Amino acid sequence: MVAVPETRSDVDDEYDGPDERGRxxxxxxxxxxxxxMAALAQVDIAHRHAWADPEFQHELDLLLxxxxxxxxxxxxxxxxxSTLGIAGAEVYLKREDMAHTGSHKINNALGQGxxxxxxxxTRIVAETGAGQHGVAVATVxxxxxxxxxxxxxxxxxxxxxxxVVRMRLLGADVRPVRSxxxxxxxxxxxxxRDWVAHTDSTHFxxxxxxxxxxxxxxxxxHQSRIGSEARxxxxxxxxxxxxxxxxxxxxxxxxxxxxxxxxxxxxxRLIGVEAGGRGLGTGAHAATLSAGxxxxxxxxxxxxLQDPDGQITRTHSIAAGLDYPxxxxxxxYLKDVGRIEHTTATDAQALRGLRxxxxxxxxxxxxxxxxxxxxxxxxAERGAIRENAVILVCxxxxxxxxxxxxxxxxxxxxxxxxxx
Numbered sequence: 001m002v003a004v005p006e007t008r009s010d011v012d013d014e015y016d017g018p019d020e021r022g023r024x025x026x027x028x029x030x031x032x033x034x035x036x037m038a039a040l041a042q043v044d045i046a047h048r049h050a051w052a053d054p055e056f057q058h059e060l061d062l063l064l065x066x067x068x069x070x071x072x073x074x075x076x077x078x079x080x081x082s083t084l085g086i087a088g089a090e091v092y093l094k095r096e097d098m099a100h101t102g103s104h105k106i107n108n109a110l111g112q113g114x115x116x117x118x119x120x121x122t123r124i125v126a127e128t129g130a131g132q133h134g135v136a137v138a139t140v141x142x143x144x145x146x147x148x149x150x151x152x153x154x155x156x157x158x159x160x161x162x163x164v165v166r167m168r169l170l171g172a173d174v175r176p177v178r179s180x181x182x183x184x185x186x187x188x189x190x191x192x193r194d195w196v197a198h199t200d201s202t203h204f205x206x207x208x209x210x211x212x213x214x215x216x217x218x219x220x221x222h223q224s225r226i227g228s229e230a231r232x233x234x235x236x237x238x239x240x241x242x243x244x245x246x247x248x249x250x251x252x253x254x255x256x257x258x259x260x261x262x263x264x265x266x267x268x269r270l271i272g273v274e275a276g277g278r279g280l281g282t283g284a285h286a287a288t289l290s291a292g293x294x295x296x297x298x299x300x301x302x303x304x305l306q307d308p309d310g311q312i313t314r315t316h317s318i319a320a321g322l323d324y325p326x327x328x329x330x331x332x333y334l335k336d337v338g339r340i341e342h343t344t345a346t347d348a349q350a351l352r353g354l355r356x357x358x359x360x361x362x363x364x365x366x367x368x369x370x371x372x373x374x375x376x377x378x379x380a381e382r383g384a385i386r387e388n389a390v391i392l393v394c395x396x397x398x399x400x401x402x403x404x405x406x407x408x409x410x411x412x413x414x415x416x417x418x419x420x
Contacts, residue, residue, distance in 0.1 A: 134174070
């Protein structure tokens, strides 16, 4: 377990990032073949123009409200708070699991889908790990009449079969990736190869805040409504800003989305929770901020998990959406300047978080989000949460996709009480 430091940041209150080169400090940029530079520049210009266009914003807001269920609920969690054993603590859960398709991924998928239409593209290509991004993309493509191709590693297809069925039912062409790690990293590589060959007709709808510019900023822009909504909701519910904000971190889209509107509030501690897997000492984890070093991955310079020769290392997590050896450049920058903190939750701690949330609040959350809950329980036990704290946790997705994994690891099916 990585100790959460008592840090405070001197990030400027007007920080927005990135700069004109697509960099957050030393991180970010475009490390891609020359053949993709023009396509990335086109996406960058189109997003900047769309983001500044009131008509685009109106259409996006309308669809998010009427089709996707925004704003999502802020859920007071008094029974979860009582398990922390901290006097006066209040816990609030930002319920992205209640958005249409079951996760925060729909925010970015819809925004980029509308952008693709605006750019005159007729075909979407995307990657997915846990399948939630793929389901969101397939949903948006069905809504907007776009052709849809989703690349997914065969290992992830096996453990997230339900989402594969959903994507195909929605009309997506789900293509298995058998190369590399057969997980998210390999799926990203195959999607990019497809995009390179079809840039005239195709938009690459990337699902997280990694990758070459402008994707880290563009995805952040679409996901920051999570934190904007939550900030206003917590102020209304608790009468003040939270003391702690927690979110799980894989590539980092839900974390950046939750954290970004709080960056200018230095008394709000922002804690990213990574997949500790079987423990940092085992090497079987996906804790990039905690154990990684700066390097290049998937077209961007950020913290990555790599060996001494600079080769990307294999990762492990029970949560497919966290099983990735990199993290977004904005989170890398915010780590280095001390504005965000990081800790880990092991597989066992995530399962504890899942079980605790189920039995205190009646919420079956995704294994990704369960890492944040598990880390909160651990931080409370270690005395790292102060009394009377207001705590905000992002639940990035619902847990139906993980029921088979949870049933096996928690030995639920063998419980004789369930067969009576």
